[in-house]
Amino acid sequence: MTNAALPTAPDTRPRRRNAQAIAPWLFLAPGLLFFLFYVIFPVFQSFNLSLYKWDGLGTPEFVGLKNYRDLGSDRAFEVSLWNNVKWLVLYLLAIPGGLFIALFLNQTVRGIRLYKSLFFFPFVISQVVVGLVFSWFYDPTFGLLNVMLGWVGLGPINVLGDPALVTYGIIVAGLWPQTAYCMILYLTGLNAVDPEQVEAARLDGAKGWRMLWYVILPQLRPATFIAFVVTIIGALRSFDLISIMTNGGPFGSSRVLSFYMFEKALSEYGFRMGYGAAIAVVLFLIMLVFIAYFLWSMYRQERPR
Template sequence: MSQAINDQTSWLRRNRLTVTPLLFLLPAVLFFLVYVIFPIAESFQISFYRWDGLGEPRYIGMANYEELWTDRAFEVSLWNNMKWLALYLLAIPAGLMIALFLNQNVVGIRLYKSLFFFPFVISQVVVGLVFTWFYDPSFGLLNKILTGFGFDAVNVLGDPKLVTYGIIAAGLWPQTAYCMILYLTGLNAVDPEQVEAARLDGAKGPKMLWYVILPQLRPATFIAFVVTIIGALRSFDLISIMTNGGPFGTSRVLSFYMFEKALSEYGFRMGYGAAIAVVLFLIMLCFIAYFLWSMYQDEKGAR
């Protein structure tokens, strides 16, 4: 007995450099498995059933996914998500430009940083309410400006052609602030010796930015891309606050349509909502896998 205990103790001593970090990681891994991996697997399973969330689930195979192909509302939601993806990425170059402007030692720069940082710290609900008032056709600031310059007033949130773009503009406000913070952090880590050497070689302006600054900001750019894409695909709160999917369902995205079908009074179709969630997860997974692979290839090439 004592011999077995001694052998175990000696094994732990020999492998403590491997065992110690694994023990520290174990709680996080368990939480990740319970609260992330298990719900994802459960969503895949539920998507093959017809279930209202209370009664007995009935297995229907791929019927939920087959219905998606003919569901006009799903098509509109998917197309709106593509718009979100394309336009939401504007937050990255906008955040970079603001970060470059704020990365200076001039009078009042702390005040400017606070003003640009402000959208990031306020709730998405507050952002939605502010832009709802901003777009209001009767007293909104947008129409006051348009009519002041002689243009006709527009009802952004009531026009099926404009509503999605109006909500995306609202989402870009805090997202740009977040990307700005990432780039400000990255600019603090830029090697000043490389910048000085590039200046001695005559590099300045766009060349300095493209060949010297941006390569050192690659980690910040990677995080900005991942977070922005995830934010574009899960854009639920702004739509819920500003339009509730209207007018006539034209501002829906996949996350909101999933909620409508699975959890709202209009649906309670848990299986169909899970199928929509699976499609959204697979789209998100493709983008994240691509960026992780690109990052891995860059690190592999740098060795």
């Protein structure tokens, strides 16, 4: 009498591998859908809307590229674009500022927790509060700035009322929390710096600027990349500080593209939604060029050779 062959269990490994491959996408699906619906779809909708003349209520009228041609002869758009260039250039000062503050706070000194709290404070308050604080600081009658200028015998200046100074005054206000944000990024990056590389460089005689340039900064590339991207986006969408501190004044001299877009689309009589969308498209393309450049630079540095 022969023994019957025992049945073999079905191989479940392919099914398990499929489940492991699908599981990450199931977790990512809600975020991806949210991103597609609230970010990607509005971008394409803005491109489409910029080709129409529409007040937001009636029937849109297709005008093609007329809104973009009108931008070329719009003096207010030119002023807003130039102010955005100022924001882009000067706002980047937050990156080296945040780096050097992070290097200082990374030391073991007495009272370092108090220093960290003081430098971290601007990051946790809202932009509205920052705008109000600096509006009081710049006030020509009782502001602290003019009080300090009086100590050295200089006359009062009206920073927010002078078309030549107002943009720079708002940029300084924006640099306060942005520097704190870059500082946090670099503090996180410094915690990941390889101490063995630092010790090896110290044994080779590297110190000071040489240590920073050849050993520390190369290991902070990811933090630097994030700081650049976030700072550029912050400079290009600088709306809230301008709205709180000057509302685009005096005489429209402190407008930037994001604020001018709001004025044309939602604040001006007639609600020129298509024209505002054209401004938004220009702003998006400027932002896209900068971010694509930094992504390409990061890819070139990280790819194997």
